Amino acid sequence: MYFFVTLTLIPVPSLIQNIKTQAHFLGSDFNWEIIWQMSKTDLKLRYNGSVLGFLWSLLKPLSLFVVLNTVFTYLFKSATPYYSLQLFVGLAMWNFFVEGTASGISSLVARAGLLTKQPVPKWAVILSSSLTGFMSFFFQLIILAIFFVIQGVTPSISALLLFLLLIFLEYTLIIGIDLILSPLYVRLRDVVQIWEVALIAGFYLVPVIYPLSLIPLGMQKAIMVNPLARLIEISKQSLIFGVFPDISYLLTTVSAVVGVFVLALLVSFRLSRKLTERL
Amino acid sequence: MSDFALQVHNISKSFHLARRKRDSLREYLAHPLTKTEYNTLHALKEISFDVKAGEFLGIIGKNGSGKSTLLRILAGIYEPDQGSILRHGKISPFLELGVGFNPELTGRENVYLSGSILGLRRKQINQIYNHIVSFAQVERFMDQPLKNFSSGMTVRLAFSLAIHSVADILLLDEVLAVGDQEFQNKCFDVFQNFKRDGKTIILVSHSLDVMKDFCDRVIWIDQGKIVAQGSPAEMITRYQA
Numbered sequence: 306m307y308f309f310v311t312l313t314l315i316p317v318p319s320l321i322q323n324i325k326t327q328a329h330f331l332g333s334d335f336n337w338e339i340i341w342q343m344s345k346t347d348l349k350l351r352y353n354g355s356v357l358g359f360l361w362s363l364l365k366p367l368s369l370f371v372v373l374n375t376v377f378t379y380l381f382k383s384a385t386p387y388y389s390l391q392l393f394v395g396l397a398m399w400n401f402f403v404e405g406t407a408s409g410i411s412s413l414v415a416r417a418g419l420l421t422k423q424p425v426p427k428w429a430v431i432l433s434s435s436l437t438g439f440m441s442f443f444f445q446l447i448i449l450a451i452f453f454v455i456q457g458v459t460p461s462i463s464a465l466l467l468f469l470l471l472i473f474l475e476y477t478l479i480i481g482i483d484l485i486l487s488p489l490y491v492r493l494r495d496v497v498q499i500w501e502v503a504l505i506a507g508f509y510l511v512p513v514i515y516p517l518s519l520i521p522l523g524m525q526k527a528i529m530v531n532p533l534a535r536l537i538e539i540s541k542q543s544l545i546f547g548v549f550p551d552i553s554y555l556l557t558t559v560s561a562v563v564g565v566f567v568l569a570l571l572v573s574f575r576l577s578r579k580l581t582e583r584l
Numbered sequence: 585m586s587d588f589a590l591q592v593h594n595i596s597k598s599f600h601l602a603r604r605k606r607d608s609l610r611e612y613l614a615h616p617l618t619k620t621e622y623n624t625l626h627a628l629k630e631i632s633f634d635v636k637a638g639e640f641l642g643i644i645g646k647n648g649s650g651k652s653t654l655l656r657i658l659a660g661i662y663e664p665d666q667g668s669i670l671r672h673g674k675i676s677p678f679l680e681l682g683v684g685f686n687p688e689l690t691g692r693e694n695v696y697l698s699g700s701i702l703g704l705r706r707k708q709i710n711q712i713y714n715h716i717v718s719f720a721q722v723e724r725f726m727d728q729p730l731k732n733f734s735s736g737m738t739v740r741l742a743f744s745l746a747i748h749s750v751a752d753i754l755l756l757d758e759v760l761a762v763g764d765q766e767f768q769n770k771c772f773d774v775f776q777n778f779k780r781d782g783k784t785i786i787l788v789s790h791s792l793d794v795m796k797d798f799c800d801r802v803i804w805i806d807q808g809k810i811v812a813q814g815s816p817a818e819m820i821t822r823y824q825a
Contacts, residue, residue, distance in 0.1 A: 342700040346686065346693075353688050422683045423701055424660035424675075495609040579663055582599060 339425065343416075343433035347408070348440055362441035363448060366400045377514055385516040390456050391541050395513035397445045398537050401472075402479060403504055404438035409483030410490050410497055417584040427577055431483045439476060453544075464543040471536045474562045478532060481562075481569035488576035491583050512538050532561040588672055589753050589784035590635040590658065595667035597628040597653055597808075627653040628664075629808045635753075637672070638782045640775075642789065642799035642816065644823060650808040651788045655679065655755050658786065673752030673784070676702065680757070682742030687731035691722060694730050695745055702749040712748050720744035740767065747774050753784045772797070792820050 352358045373396070374389050381388050412434035419425055453460065460468070490496040508514075511534040517525055528534050535558045542548040550558075600622040627650045635641050645651045656662045658669060659677035684698040695716060699709045709716075717723050720740040725733060733741070775798060778785060789795065795802050795816050802819040804811045812822060 339700040422680045
């Protein structure tokens, strides 16, 4: 619904014009390697000079996990089986979201020197920075797999396939948010601060530290409006307990993510017009 | 194949400069009702010109006359308010040397990163890597971080990478101003070679000598408008007058 309302706000001619101006970047001319090169550089530079280097991208979420696990196991252990495992799945996905959006939102400003000197498409810059977050998520997944083995839980093949889809959806969601907020950040430098505050609150609005079953039904429904909360909850249920969602529930989740992404694309076209001049 | 490399038709570009800078929320909250006031700067006004394939075109003008804005629009970095540009060929803009260079990365890593930004594929860089390094005379340093390079070495590496990534149409913005005399001479040789190879070059510069030595035609821009265009000798006389 909100998707169609927003559609009417966007003048179609300017949208077509925008797609045209972006289109030449998508031709055979476009050098896709630039995205990979930039994200590789980001990854290299992030922990440059630190002794433990890339390990930090694992140590940080792991220590957060240890702290939360120690504190909340006592509260929730009796209420739900495999609490630690649930926490780890949720935390890994939450971290992915936090990292992907944090680096994505500031990406255009961070690469101002490049964007004002070479005709590099903005979406390539956004994509490359979110790819960096994906890489550290990938390494957390390896730890997650080890954790499953230790706990003696073996997810079924179909649960793993579903998880792949869910990761893809989460990545789509992250890019959608980056597409809107990164051009907005160029215009309004408060965006990063607002987003950081929103994430602090947001952490309690997704079922990561608490099991969903523990909260009142009405509140559960409100929380599950958020597509990210759905992705996390479906992952936990299917990977650990082998409980799969209805097809219709899955489809509405997919369409919510796709809706956010399409909306983001449209808004981003509008926000990105004559943006380089402001960098 | 078209005879023209670039056809620029009726380009205008203006910038809106806010009188008060309003890019923080506090500013918006403090003055919620006042609309942001702008000073409009007309950087380019109805610019039209053609560039023939293989031509060496110079653009001359004072600081703030709109030269760099024009170059950025030709490169596709800025979007013009109106007008159109037809590009017959791939453009290599060099508004700055060493775009994307990072001091913490090694020389080699920088070549691959910056090279991809300049439009080179990994395979292509593999092929020309040795040429790039030997032209820049930095063979022994390539596995060291760029911050350990002297500034001269960095510029040589950047320049070498740039000239090895050249497509059909070159846009040059004052990059000639770098380096010592010997290196500058080397650059000029390279430009002569490009000209022989039939590349189209558009050069923005203050230097009248460079215009005289290289350009087939010079366009003089002032306050966003084309004042005159013609042979270098003629333009230089008028420009200096």
